[in-house]
Amino acid sequence: MKIFFLDPDLNLQNEIDICLNQCRLKIDVKKTQNEHDIFDEELFLEEYSLFILNLKNPADTKILDFIRTNGKLAPVLLILEPTLSPQIFQTLSSFSYNDIIIKNFSVEEIVYRIYKLCHIWNDNIFYLGKGICFDFRKRMFIFNDKHILLGKKEALLLKCLFLKFHGVTTCTEIISFVYQNEVVSQERIRALVKQLRDKLPYDLIRTFHGKGYQIVNDLVK
Numbered sequence: 001m002k003i004f005f006l007d008p009d010l011n012l013q014n015e016i017d018i019c020l021n022q023c024r025l026k027i028d029v030k031k032t033q034n035e036h037d038i039f040d041e042e043l044f045l046e047e048y049s050l051f052i053l054n055l056k057n058p059a060d061t062k063i064l065d066f067i068r069t070n071g072k073l074a075p076v077l078l079i080l081e082p083t084l085s086p087q088i089f090q091t092l093s094s095f096s097y098n099d100i101i102i103k104n105f106s107v108e109e110i111v112y113r114i115y116k117l118c119h120i121w122n123d124n125i126f127y128l129g130k131g132i133c134f135d136f137r138k139r140m141f142i143f144n145d146k147h148i149l150l151g152k153k154e155a156l157l158l159k160c161l162f163l164k165f166h167g168v169t170t171c172t173e174i175i176s177f178v179y180q181n182e183v184v185s186q187e188r189i190r191a192l193v194k195q196l197r198d199k200l201p202y203d204l205i206r207t208f209h210g211k212g213y214q215i216v217n218d219l220v221k
Helices: 012-021 035-047 062-069 088-092 109-119 152-163 169-179 187-200
Strands: 002-006 028-032 052-054 076-080 099-102 126-128 132-137 141-145 148-149 205-208 212-215
Touching: 002 012, 002 035, 012 028, 012 109, 028 035, 035 062, 052 062, 052 109, 076 109, 099 109, 109 126, 132 152, 152 169, 152 187, 152 212, 169 187, 169 212, 187 205
Parallel strands: 002 028, 002 052, 052 076, 076 099
Antiparallel strands: 126 132, 132 141, 141 148, 205 212
């Protein structure tokens, strides 16, 4: 996977690059501080899965039009400086940016946005938003300053739900993933779901009666 990343802050770019590659398999991040460099990539635009742009004038669509004109429909994440006037949003609302993030954000927050835009999840770390993530390896759910340690099966259940984030996870899938196909009653699954819900700081799991369970993260739109 390859990302084009334009931002004048090289330190920020490096921090995000490191975080991405600690959390997933190798992601190739092309970092540049010069807006003109995007035009040198005309023959290689198809290689990019995401464009992250911090533009001097975000109301100027020249770079966005260049990307779209050359047939590249990969998502574009626009970074805005906090000094920009709020009126800029009215102008940007008519442009085809897929997402907008305003500095100063945490590295974890933009990594979450990148995962969301590229429809990818890490196998072990799942970001839900600023200050909210689940680290399967440590069996830790992090909610701002709270670090909630989960039991082994609770962590397996939560990972199982995350791996099917956009769909409903059936009880059969839970039995296979969490219990390794052990003979398990519906009551035991419901008890595990309740046990996990009781530990989480907000309502993250929705029940679909007769179907299964799904992650529903209403804190992040």
